[in-house]
Amino acid sequence: MKSPRHVPTAGAARRPLATLLAALAGLSGALAMLPAASAAEPKLPIFDAHVHYSHDAWDRTPPKEAIAILRKAGLKRAMVSSSSDDGTQKLYAEAPDLVVPSLRPYRKRGEISTWVRDETVIPHLEDRLRKFRYAAIGEFHVYGSDADLPVVRRMVQLAKQYKLWLHLHGDSDAIERVLVQDPEARILWAHSGFDRPEAVRAMLRKHRKLHADLAFRNDHATGGKIDPAWREAFIEFPDRFLVGTDTFTPERWYYIAEHADWSRAWLADLPKDVAERIGWRNGENLFASMMATK
Amino acid sequence: MAFRRTEHHRGRRVLATLLFLLAPAAAAEPDRFSASELERIASHGPWPTAWMRDPGNRVSANPAAVHLGYRLFFEPRLSANGRVACATCHDPARGFQDGRATARGLTDGVRNTPGLFDVRQQRWFGWDGGHDNLWSASLRPILDQGEMGGSAGRTAHVLRGSAALACHYRQAFGKAPTAGDSDLLVNVAKAIASWQETLLSPPAPFDHFRDALERKDVAAAAAYPAAARRGLKIFLGRGQCATCHAGPNFTNGEFGDIGVPFFIKPAGVDPGRQGGIKRLLANPWNLLGAYNDDATGGNTTGTKFVRPEHRNFGEFKVPTLRNLTLTAPYMHNGSLATLRDVVRHYSDLDEDRLHADGERILRPLNLSEAENADLVAFLESLSPATPLPPPVVPAPVPACRAP
Incomplete structure (x- = not known):
């Protein structure tokens, strides 16, 4: 009744020997049908577009350890943001080849719902943007008409000034309002807004510079098989989606590797080219390239 | 008159109750x-x-199984060192818990021991829901190297060494507890479950x-x-x-x-829960397996459709x-x-x-x-x-x- 240490392995005890033999024969037949190279094929690289490394994470998992987790997971790169930004800078200093920094407007966790009305956010952003290099501002949370508040407007201007992406966690209304402020704004829509695939496709059709991450959602794939509606979205917009873990608590750093494997499993259900683009090439093209050329 | 006064008071009380409500x-x-x-x-x-009896456990509410389960629940010889029983952690005097932050069997565990009162009403078992039935959840600690470290052979030995236990096993399951019986452990777990099902607060x-x-x-x-x-x-x-x-x-x-x-x-x-679902689906003793005694399969729906999600972590x-x-x-x-x-x-x-x-x-x-x-x-x-x-x-x- 308590926590397990070992999963029992005994099984199939009631199956007659003949059944087991038949099953084994079937298994060997199935194995023979797999591409010969599959066993030796290297794991698909992953660009994880949604990693946080806030103060409680770096207390528990210091930068060297955190970087080891990312490398062990087979990540090609990770876009990292943190509250405060110090966490991002610690990781970037440890592994500039692996970490793509993004600047959160939050100086500490707990500002998710207050930052949009907190004018002290602006000098914070301006100060950090002068001092450090970033590919994006975010992840930040904003919904509906809050996107038109002065703090958000100024942040959108700063993104334009520094040619940065906006990693926006919010609804489609907030996206629309930001794009009215700056029609050329490049937005990575966190969690694809937790919208239905049809609604996400409509937004991607409407806004050619809108991209979407799939962090913390499962509805697009089950057991390595992609939902038909999502498949249509991925095939229509292979250059517009990215994957991400969302390490919103420090414990979730220990889920990065499993999330990468989970992503590889469903990406394998797509044409190879599409899988590579969603798995890592889009991230490389959109974000990593910015850090390389600055 | 006294009667009337009482009635009058009662009437006022009812009125007050309605207002109160x-x-x-x-x-x-x-x-x-x-x-x-x-x-x-x-x-x-x-x-x-x-x-209601558990349709997945054919000896649920079976008196011989309940008695056998009771005896085995308190039986430390099922464990590798002969000193750990189910009741070591599930202490009846503490609501079938142990009062510790995390459990201690043969070694220290990482989770708090849950109480067992009204356990029959549960749908998933264990803090992570790694089991979809009580007998499977009761079997795991017997084998777990950190909890009891037991085995089918050890269990059969204990059963055969007691005429009363062996008799109750035969009465419940219709056969003797033999060391080579691959069903033995599952049967023992079903008997222990049948006793736990009687724990009602x-x-x-x-x-x-x-x-x-x-x-x-x-x-x-x-x-x-x-x-x-x-x-x-x-x-x-x-x-x-x-x-x-x-x-x-x-x-x-x-x-x-x-x-x-x-x-x-x-x-x-x-x-x-994320790990629990993965363990559940890999467990040969889940309700989708051969040991589920519910021939209708009516108790398998949850297990059929549950899949781990990121939020479960x-x-x-x-x-x-x-x-x-x-x-x-x-x-x-x-x-x-x-x-x-x-x-x-x-x-x-x-x-x-x-x-x-x-x-x-x-x-x-x-x-x-x-x-x-x-x-x-x-x-x-x-x-x-x-x-x-x-x-x-x-x-x-x-x-x-x-x-």
Whole structure:
């Protein structure tokens, strides 16, 4: 009744020997049908577009350890943001080849719902943007008409000034309002807004510079098989989606590797080219390239 | 005349009750209930609920199996060192818990031992729901190298060494416990489960209050302490506790992330429900396997469709709130020592630990010390008012009684 240490392995005890033999024969037949190279094929690289490394994470998992987790997971790169930004800078200093920094407007966790009305956010952003290099501002949370508040407007201007992406966690209304402020704004829509695939496709059709991450959602794939509606979205917009873990608590750093494997499993259900683009090439093209050329 | 006066008083009491129950301003009063609240209070009973045998366990409610299960539950020789029994952690004197933060079998574990009262009502078993049936959940600790470290051979040896145990095994399962019997361990687990299914907690002060409201018995309802009444209002209202702690057993039987850290020592994390689902689906003793005795397959729906999701990482089972005074400390890792600590956890909830699109109902309750005490008083009212007697020893079946 308590926590397990070992999963029992005994099984199939009631199956007659003949059944087991038949099953084994079937298994060997199935194995023979797999591409010969599959066993030796290297794991698909992953660009994880949604990693946080806030103060409680770096207390528990210091930068060297955190970087080891990312490398062990087979990540090609990770876009990292943190509250405060110090966490991002610690990781970037440890592994500039692996970490793509993004600047959160939050100086500490707990500002998710207050930052949009907190004018002290602006000098914070301006100060950090002068001092450090970033590919994006975010992840930040904003919904509906809050996107038109002065703090958000100024942040959108700063993104334009520094040619940065906006990693926006919010609804489609907030996206629309930001794009009215700056029609050329490049937005990575966190969690694809937790919208239905049809609604996400409509937004991607409407806004050619809108991209979407799939962090913390499962509805697009089950057991390595992609939902038909999502498949249509991925095939229509292979250059517009990215994957991400969302390490919103420090414990979730220990889920990065499993999330990468989970992503590889469903990406394998797509044409190879599409899988590579969603798995890592889009991230490389959109974000990593910015850090390389600055 | 006296009779009439009594009737008159009774009439006034009934009127007062109706006002008490239905006054429009009731919701604003600290210890009065609106019609909506009364409806929700009623939904937490009656108690006990109707008992049903487990269709997945063919010896559920079988007297020979119940007796055998009882004996084996307290049998340390099933363990590798001969000193650890199920009852080592599931102590009857503590609501079938051990009072420790985390369990200790052969070695130290990482989770708090859950109590076993009313375990028959559960849908998933263990803090991570790694089992979909009680017999499978009872089998795992016997084999677990950190808990009992037992084996089928050791179990068969114990059974064969006791005429009474062997007889009850035969009576329950229709065959002798032989060492080579691959079904033996599962059968033993089913017998232990059948005994645990008999562990029912008696009505608590809340149940008497709830029933009194149903009967509109003001005098009986008045016996329920005012502090518990105020706590109940918080439970139903501001706290939204009943959203998850629903029904007569005060649980929806599912899992949640309430912001309790889930790191484990010395390193790593307890994945909770996410890992539990993976274990469940890989378990040969789940309800989709050959050992489910429900020929209709009617009990397999949950297991057929459950799949791990990202949000499950760090989720743990919503526990029953009954018998809490017997089962401290609290939470999946026993990290909160008292009920006051538990209430304070929700009062000062760290929202940063919750996903913005996750547990949307959870917000810091910001309770005053007095409100905190009221909520604790309500929770305490879900436990028996007096110490529970030891569990009833199930009688041996007649065929196995010594001449």
